[in-house]
Amino acid sequence: xxxxxxxxVWQAAEELAVQAYGALARIRGPRTKTLSDQFLRAAMSVPIxxxxxxxxxxxxxxxxxxxxAIASAWEVEGHLQLASDLGMITTKDYEMxxxxxxxxxRMLYGLLKKVRTWDPKxx
Numbered sequence: 001x002x003x004x005x006x007x008x009v010w011q012a013a014e015e016l017a018v019q020a021y022g023a024l025a026r027i028r029g030p031r032t033k034t035l036s037d038q039f040l041r042a043a044m045s046v047p048i049x050x051x052x053x054x055x056x057x058x059x060x061x062x063x064x065x066x067x068x069a070i071a072s073a074w075e076v077e078g079h080l081q082l083a084s085d086l087g088m089i090t091t092k093d094y095e096m097x098x099x100x101x102x103x104x105x106r107m108l109y110g111l112l113k114k115v116r117t118w119d120p121k122x123x
Contacts, residue, residue, distance in 0.1 A: 004054040009107040013047035013069070016100045020076065023093040032088055039079035045072035046104060059118050066112045073105040 004010045020043035024036045046069050053065025080101065084094040 004051045007050065007054070007111075009104065009111050010047055010050045010054075012100070012104045012107060013050055013073075016076070016097070016104050017043040017047055019100060020097060023089050023097060026090075026093070027083075027088045035079060035083060035086070035088065039076065039083060042072050042075040042079055045069070046076065046108075050108075059115050062115045063112055066108055066115060070105060070108045070112065073101055073108060076101050077105075 017040075021040060024040055027036065049065045049069035049072060053062040053069070056062050056065070077098065080089075080094060080097050083089045084091075089097075
């Protein structure tokens with residue numbers, strides 16, 4: 001598989017993590033720390049699981065880590081919704097991050113399908 005930096009899905013996931021970090025940096029208050037920490041951890045997990053899966057030679061292992069990345073993307077969306085419902089992030093940040101996480105998740109599902117059907121004998 002290609003260098004992870006060349007994967008469009010990794011680039012989009014990395015940008016999602018960076019944008020989430022920026023949005024979370026704008027919120028303050030003692031009651032926001034736990035949600036912010038969990039949110040950021042999930043956001044960072046998406047590109048990191050893509051990288052880790054890319055390091056494996058077996059399609060099965062790659063697929064497993066892409067599954068982790070997908071689960072983390074769903075977790076990001078859950079934290080995003082909660083942060084919005086609690087008024088912790090702006091509507092602008094919510095909409096931007098929601099669009100990004102949905103896009104990343106679609107890309108991940110596409111890559112997962114490709115990895116699952118990849119046949120090394122057909123190279």
